[in-house]
Amino acid sequence: MTVQAIPQNAAPNHELPDLIWPEKSGDIPDWIYTDPRVYELEQKRIFQGATWNYVGLEVEIPKRGDFIRSYVGSVPVIVVRDLREQVRVFENRCAHRGAEFCKSYRGNSRSFVCPYHHWTYDLTGKLAGVPFRNGVDGKGGYPEDFNLSDHNLRSLNVTVLGGAIFASFSQDMPSLEDYLGPELYGEFTTIFSGRKLKMLGIHRNVLQGNWKLYQENLKDPYHATLLHTYLTTFGLFVAGNKTGIVADKDGRHSALLNAKPEGRPDNDASKAEIRSFKAAMQLADPSILEFNKEFDSPWTSSAITIWPNLILIRQLNILSLRMIVPQGPNEFMLVWTAFGYEDDSPELEQHRLRQNNIFGPGGFLGIDDNEALRFVQDGIKRSLPRHGVASLGKDVEPMDTVITDRAIRSMYKHYREVMGL
């Protein structure tokens, strides 16, 4: 059973004629963050449409029968390694009466049994058996024409790249390589090169904001030098750093690239604009910001957004994924996965763990962003409607400035096409 994919160039939206996108370039209407009809349409046209959605890592399900809970958009799914070692993704919804039957974060099983009426599925999602199919003593039971194969779990299209698992409700998808485009594929495979990964752990987090604000946040280098005083104070990122932005041809995905200068940025002319810069501060334990160069890349950080549900971050020696799970217009879950490589030395693993203090819902930067997004959602949902402004920079200019909103604008250009808005 498959869901019909919505083509990339979907027809204009006639169901929401009252929603009119502002004329001015860079203006973003409030209702995309708050209107429940927009939210529902996003689920259909984006998350259940022609997109690859990150659902987990192969290293989370190394053995046959291993499974994890995950999501595609708001839909709960199970990611499982079947008996032939193939990775499968199916809806976490019993085909019988709709129960979300798997309630564990992870586990290992030979089959999935819905606890309600014991319908049993094999690891490929096929319905393997139902109790009392023929009733008892010739009475009751399912009708003659009842076919087990009509009631399999809804199975998603799956692809795996370098250990990262993606799923799609569309069966007609380009390869992930083509979906990402050459630049983003390059950034992605710098991290997911096929080298065996090691899970360090997961932060599970609910944010009080619209899910798109999170994509915007990672396409917004402007805020990084202003909101994140920790970055500027300790020299990780200042406006004068060597930087770049790359995007795919559709403008959906992007990567913000940055090369941290050696030492502290006391001579950076751009600091004068930044109120948050604290010139005199040194870390009591500077080892946390040490950088062990481990990739053949000129960039010390790469913040990659993959449409629609993944942020992939490489910051110094932090490797981290953030999966976006929308939960209504005003809220989303964020599942942060920190990882390293199987062949990391114990020292490097410790270093990654220490450095991970920067991110997550208790992190030096994580707190800033989570709070800022909440401020935005509070403002938008409680005030009179008014357009947001994302007009920094030009759409066509060299890719080497951070004082630009171009990646946000290109995302919304694509969004409007798919949504017909």
Next chain:
Amino acid sequence: MQAAAPNVADKATLRELRAAIEDFHCDYAAELDRGDIEKWPNFFTDDALYRVIARDNHEAGMPLCLMLCQGMGMFKDRAYAIKHTEMYAPRYVQHHVSLVRVTGFDGTHATAEANYTILETLVDEPTKLLQAGRYMDKFRLQPDGSLLLAERHCIFDSVIVSNCVVFPV
């Protein structure tokens, strides 16, 4: 966590220890709830280990922490970051510590456990539960008879973090 030697103390010593540890919890909670974050590192030894970790990660053997400090430098840097570099809405926090149990004492180190809850209150919002968890502590007896934490592992059941945890647990 490195366990202290199993209990070699008599019942009276253990009762005394528990009273001292309960006093410690009171002071620790009072200082954090008052909001004087730069005093927080003073509750730890110079070589202390501090971890705030989701129960889910802890039980799956995954070491990622919500907060991790190894050594006094990292305590001071977190305190500084909270006070001077992080951006967050103003809030009150309130720690509640209960069911204190001393699990071992070897003359210099005492291991102990306790349950904790933290309530958080933001402007124009009702108070909510921020964390429910368990402390697994290792105290080091100081020459003057006082206690400092050599290890504190805060293992929280409230795995889904609502927005963020700003102050230490």
